[in-house]
Structure formats: C-alpha cells, structure tokens
Amino acid sequence: MTPTDDSARWDAEAEAFDEAADHGLRDATVRAAWRSLLVSLLPPAPARVADLGCGSGSLSLLLAVEGHTVTGVDFSPAMVARAVAKADGRSDVRFVVGDAVSPPLDRASYDVVLCRHVLWALPDPAAALRRWIGLLAPGGRLVLVEGRWSTGAGLSAAETVALVEATGRPAELLRLPEPVYWGRDITDERYVVRS
Numbered sequence: 001m002t003p004t005d006d007s008a009r010w011d012a013e014a015e016a017f018d019e020a021a022d023h024g025l026r027d028a029t030v031r032a033a034w035r036s037l038l039v040s041l042l043p044p045a046p047a048r049v050a051d052l053g054c055g056s057g058s059l060s061l062l063l064a065v066e067g068h069t070v071t072g073v074d075f076s077p078a079m080v081a082r083a084v085a086k087a088d089g090r091s092d093v094r095f096v097v098g099d100a101v102s103p104p105l106d107r108a109s110y111d112v113v114l115c116r117h118v119l120w121a122l123p124d125p126a127a128a129l130r131r132w133i134g135l136l137a138p139g140g141r142l143v144l145v146e147g148r149w150s151t152g153a154g155l156s157a158a159e160t161v162a163l164v165e166a167t168g169r170p171a172e173l174l175r176l177p178e179p180v181y182w183g184r185d186i187t188d189e190r191y192v193v194r195s
C-alpha cells in the first residue's frame with residue numbers, strides 16, 4: 001500500500017473515529033484519565049507539542065486546554081478536517097496535513113513529540129523515530145503511546161523500548177492496563193514509553 005492508499009483508508013474511518021472511548025474522549029472519566037496521564041508525562045505548560053498522526057485531534061486539544069501550544073500532523077485530510085472543526089478556532093492548536101514519517105515541521109523546535117498508535121504502522125519505525133528526535137529542542141522528550149493488540153498488530157513494549165534505546169536515548173516504560181483509558185477491560189498489551 002502507498003501512503004495515499006493508507007490515508008484514503010483513514011479518511012474513511014474519520015467520521016466514526018471519535019466513537020471509541022479513547023479516541024473521542026467523550027466520557028469524562030476516560031478524558032480525565034488521559035489528561036492526568038499526559039500531565040504526568042509532559043513538562044509543565046506551556047510546552048511546544050507536536051502530535052504526530054493526530055487523528056481527529058483529541059489529544060492535541062486536551063493538551064491545548066492544559067496550556068500547551070500544539071501542532072497536530074496527520075496524512076488524512078478527513079481526520080484533519082475533524083480536528084480543525086473540534087478546535088473551533090482556538091489559536092493554541094493547529095493541524096497540518098502531512099506525513100508523520102517526515103513531518104513538515106521545523107527541526108529542533110518542539111519540547112514534546114507525542115505519538116499515539118501510529119509508530120507501529122509506519123514502514124520504518126526506526127527511521128521515523130530518528131526524524132522525530134530531530135524535531136526536539138534541547139531537553140525535549142518523546143511520548144509514545146503504543147500497543148500490541150489482540151489482533152496481533154502493533155509493537156510490543158519491548159520492541160518500542162528497543163527502538164528508542166537504539167537511538168541512544170533512555171526509555172521509560174509505563175504499562176496502561178487500566179480500563180479507564182480504554183472505556184472497557186482489555187487483555188492485550190498497551191503502554192506508553194517516554195524518553
């Protein structure tokens with residue numbers, strides 16, 4: 001599949017995307033859990049955050065509300081359109097159509113590169129990570145939310161830790177088995193790696 005094929009597939013997902021509890025964060029308890037998790041992982045606001053593969057922008061918006069300045073990048077125009085609509089003209093968050101593999105963002109300009117559930121799907125995750133590290137300002141951090149899902153897709157925590165450590169950076173793993181993040185019980189492997 002080419003990136004264009006993939007983005008068309010995600011365009012088709014955009015309309016219903018926010019129906020999943022962890023996507024739309026419509027449930028106050030789920031939303032509060034993600035808020036609390038991300039606040040614990042990010043530097044104090046205001047930080048400059050790049051949300052790569054931002055989807056419908058739920059995490060980007062959550063962080064903008066917390067006082068951060070956020071740029072979301074997604075290659076699906078329909079996802080970006082939803083994110084822009086949800087932002088409702090806020091000036092502290094912007095959304096760009098672009099490829100997360102080579103984000104159209106300035107190097108060394110972000111305090112945080114955040115990515116949830118996208119790294120696993122990229123053709124060369126190691127190369128993408130190296131590019132993302134190049135976006136970070138001195139002292140900046142990576143926050144990677146990933147999983148190995150019951151479908152068999154994804155990256156195990158050990159694989160993601162190894163990918164980060166191969167860049168020469170440390171990796172701090174926090175597992176996320178609690179149903180409050182997902183709106184239901186889960187039995188597969190979900191986690192965040194911070195570096």
Ligand SMILES: C[S@@+](CC[C@H](N)C(=O)[O-])C[C@H]1O[C@@H](n2cnc3c(N)ncnc32)[C@H](O)[C@@H]1O
Nearest residue numbers: 010053054055074075076079099100116117118
């Ligand atoms: C599972 S969704 C996650 C969305 C968002 N990160 C979240 O957690 O709510 C995956 C998103 O990544 C985007 N995506 C996948 N590959 C991408 C790429 N190479 N460049 C940019 N966006 C990509 C898709 O369009 C989709 O919006």
